[in-house]
Amino acid sequence: MRRTKLTILALICAISLFPGIAAAQSADPLPSWNDTAAKKTIKAFVERVAKQGSPDFVPVAERIAVFDNDGTLWSEQPMYFQAFFVFDRIKALAPQHPEWKDKEPFASVLNGDINSALAGGEHALLEMAMATHAGTTTEEFEKIVKDWIATAKHPKTGRLYTEMVYQPMLELLAYLRANGFKTFIVSGGGIEFMRPWMEKVYGIPPEQVVGSSIKTKFEMRDGKPVLVRLPELDFVDDGAGKPVGIQMHIGRRPIAAFGNSDGDLQMLQWTATGPGARFCLYVHHTDAEREWAYDRKSGIGRLDKGLDDAKAKGWTVVDMRNDWKIIYPFQKK
Amino acid sequence: MRRTKLTILALICAISLFPGIAAAQSADPLPSWNDTAAKKTIKAFVERVAKQGSPDFVPVAERIAVFDNDGTLWSEQPMYFQAFFVFDRIKALAPQHPEWKDKEPFASVLNGDINSALAGGEHALLEMAMATHAGTTTEEFEKIVKDWIATAKHPKTGRLYTEMVYQPMLELLAYLRANGFKTFIVSGGGIEFMRPWMEKVYGIPPEQVVGSSIKTKFEMRDGKPVLVRLPELDFVDDGAGKPVGIQMHIGRRPIAAFGNSDGDLQMLQWTATGPGARFCLYVHHTDAEREWAYDRKSGIGRLDKGLDDAKAKGWTVVDMRNDWKIIYPFQKK
Numbered sequence: 016m017r018r019t020k021l022t023i024l025a026l027i028c029a030i031s032l033f034p035g036i037a038a039a040q041s042a043d044p045l046p047s048w049n050d051t052a053a054k055k056t057i058k059a060f061v062e063r064v065a066k067q068g069s070p071d072f073v074p075v076a077e078r079i080a081v082f083d084n085d086g087t088l089w090s091e092q093p094m095y096f097q098a099f100f101v102f103d104r105i106k107a108l109a110p111q112h113p114e115w116k117d118k119e120p121f122a123s124v125l126n127g128d129i130n131s132a133l134a135g136g137e138h139a140l141l142e143m144a145m146a147t148h149a150g151t152t153t154e155e156f157e158k159i160v161k162d163w164i165a166t167a168k169h170p171k172t173g174r175l176y177t178e179m180v181y182q183p184m185l186e187l188l189a190y191l192r193a194n195g196f197k198t199f200i201v202s203g204g205g206i207e208f209m210r211p212w213m214e215k216v217y218g219i220p221p222e223q224v225v226g227s228s229i230k231t232k233f234e235m236r237d238g239k240p241v242l243v244r245l246p247e248l249d250f251v252d253d254g255a256g257k258p259v260g261i262q263m264h265i266g267r268r269p270i271a272a273f274g275n276s277d278g279d280l281q282m283l284q285w286t287a288t289g290p291g292a293r294f295c296l297y298v299h300h301t302d303a304e305r306e307w308a309y310d311r312k313s314g315i316g317r318l319d320k321g322l323d324d325a326k327a328k329g330w331t332v333v334d335m336r337n338d339w340k341i342i343y344p345f346q347k348k
Numbered sequence: 349m350r351r352t353k354l355t356i357l358a359l360i361c362a363i364s365l366f367p368g369i370a371a372a373q374s375a376d377p378l379p380s381w382n383d384t385a386a387k388k389t390i391k392a393f394v395e396r397v398a399k400q401g402s403p404d405f406v407p408v409a410e411r412i413a414v415f416d417n418d419g420t421l422w423s424e425q426p427m428y429f430q431a432f433f434v435f436d437r438i439k440a441l442a443p444q445h446p447e448w449k450d451k452e453p454f455a456s457v458l459n460g461d462i463n464s465a466l467a468g469g470e471h472a473l474l475e476m477a478m479a480t481h482a483g484t485t486t487e488e489f490e491k492i493v494k495d496w497i498a499t500a501k502h503p504k505t506g507r508l509y510t511e512m513v514y515q516p517m518l519e520l521l522a523y524l525r526a527n528g529f530k531t532f533i534v535s536g537g538g539i540e541f542m543r544p545w546m547e548k549v550y551g552i553p554p555e556q557v558v559g560s561s562i563k564t565k566f567e568m569r570d571g572k573p574v575l576v577r578l579p580e581l582d583f584v585d586d587g588a589g590k591p592v593g594i595q596m597h598i599g600r601r602p603i604a605a606f607g608n609s610d611g612d613l614q615m616l617q618w619t620a621t622g623p624g625a626r627f628c629l630y631v632h633h634t635d636a637e638r639e640w641a642y643d644r645k646s647g648i649g650r651l652d653k654g655l656d657d658a659k660a661k662g663w664t665v666v667d668m669r670n671d672w673k674i675i676y677p678f679q680k681k
Contacts, residue, residue: 221599266554
């Protein structure tokens with residue numbers, strides 16, 4: 016009897032001590048990836064840096080991986096999802112702004128004419144972003160984003176925006192973390208637009224989200240401190256801004272970087288040129304049927320110079336149509 | 349024989365599975381703290397938030413603790429240690445700047461007359477900081493800091509600056525982390541002056557360091573990307589800037605905050621007024637013999653309004669002379 020108990024205890028202990036062994040050897044950590052070159056190079060890189068005794072071994076603290084968001088972790092067509100948020104906010108705030116009825120670009124948004132609203136280019140977008148992202152406290156804004164993301168639907172798929180994340184990339188995030196990586200978002204999107212939902216959707220906590228920002232100001236209101244969001248641009252985390260954002264928030268160079276557009280190119284260059292093993296990957300949107308197909312000539316998420324650089328430097332380019340079994344989690348069987 | 353093997357295996361397993369139990373129950377996690385009220389309130393708070401089933405239980409992801417550095421984790425007298433770095437840099441850079449011989453505040457520094465150098469107040473300090481902290485790449489600056497911190501000695505103690513950290517606070521950092529806290533630095537010091545040594549000295553990685561900063565710019569040099577440090581102020585992480593820095597870098601409100609001066613007051617207020625259990629602590633410099641004694645009238649690390657607020661709000665105030673058995677690690681027996 017005693018022996019039996021000890022045997023059982025020993026077995027339980029063996030399982031408890033080495034829970035990952037059986038799973039790691041049998042289960043595929045990237046089940047939504049076809050067995051093409053992309054998947055193989057990812058796995059080969061992770062094994063190189065994470066395996067004790069490997070000549071390219073990297074200590075856990077230095078296993079930093081950075082991910083763009085729009086077009087890399089979730090879709091970005093027919094326009095950045097945050098733009099839909101801006102338009103919905105303009106509609107919601109319109110009663111407090113009767114002057115918007117006669118003022119562009121707001122008037123066009125209220126008339127449902129998005130093309131005209133965007134005709135003013137960057138300047139018009141920035142004006143709308145400021146009008147809709149500032150003026151609240153940080154806590155009020157967080158609640159606004161949470162409410163919107165929980166209910167707003169994509170105009171084409173009718174899905175929640177958080178359902179339009181890429182299942183293969185979710186698996187990649189989890190696979191990297193299981194191998195000691197710390198995963199960060201480095202996106203041109205608004206930092207406070209992303210933080211409220213990314214922990215739940217990507218497993219990435221607020222302190223590992225880097226993005227564009229407006230300034231905030233500490234203030235006492237009725238004896239309670241608040242942070243007020245100001246209509247003043249603070250930082251644009253895009254293009255050459257991405258390595259700057261990485262240095263500002265992370266303070267060390269990543270060893271792996273994942274993007275999908277020319278706006279990610281400097282982030283990939285910065286990552287690629289550090290010492291030791293490095294991994295850079297571009298998601299190439301090639302799947303007009305299951306998602307969208309676009310690259311060199313797209314207004315949103317243009318991938319032109321980056322595609323040339325990737326070829327020249329041997330970076331991994333994911334062909335969504337051929338490399339991914341499914342695109343979105345809801346397509347899982 | 350088999351039974352014996354199993355017994356041993358079971359014992360090894362039991363120890364492996366529950367390694368902390370014996371240690372946690374017997375060893376004191378804060379051995380350099382006297383058994384005064386300060387120590388008791390710290391331990392009571394940690395147990396309240398970390399114990400499963402406690403009405404004040406806080407999930408691990410939300411156990412954020414923020415620490416000021418100068419005067420909270422290491423000494424700051426007779427002036428901020430980073431100022432010594434600035435003066436040493438001016439001396440090192442003087443050969444490349446012959447004009448400094450006749451230009452204040454640089455001339456006074458080169459003549460060893462620090463008081464005159466500082467007579468120009470904030471403006472003079474900022475000018476010296478820009479002249480010595482900008483103009484390099486981020487990697488060059490990191491090396492400069494590492495070399496300096498490894499060799500420069502404090503004028504009074506003759507010790508390395510990293511030896512002048514507070515042993516009780518090192519224990520507190522480790523104790524919090526052992527209880528699931530993520531520990532962050534939120535300091536008025538330069539972020540890139542702190543990152544190169546804090547991981548080794550405090551166990552805090554670069555991505556958990558928030559500080560003041562100058563702007564950087566991405567640039568290609570001989571086909572290699574670099575980040576160039578510009579002589580342009582980006583962010584001052586002091587006073588009302590601290591909650592702003594916390595939001596920018598961490599994106600959620602800490603549940604525990606540790607400071608020593610009025611420059612930390614808004615950080616403590618911001619921390620104190622969130623929902624649920626909260627902990628705020630001021631280190632009060634009361635030990636003229638083993639360290640320095642200063643508070644309401646000090647030019648460096650003034651603690652005046654904060655001392656009143658701490659009393660009014662019931663925050664913990666550490667009396668260094670009475671609450672700490674030793675100050676520095678080299679005083680350990």
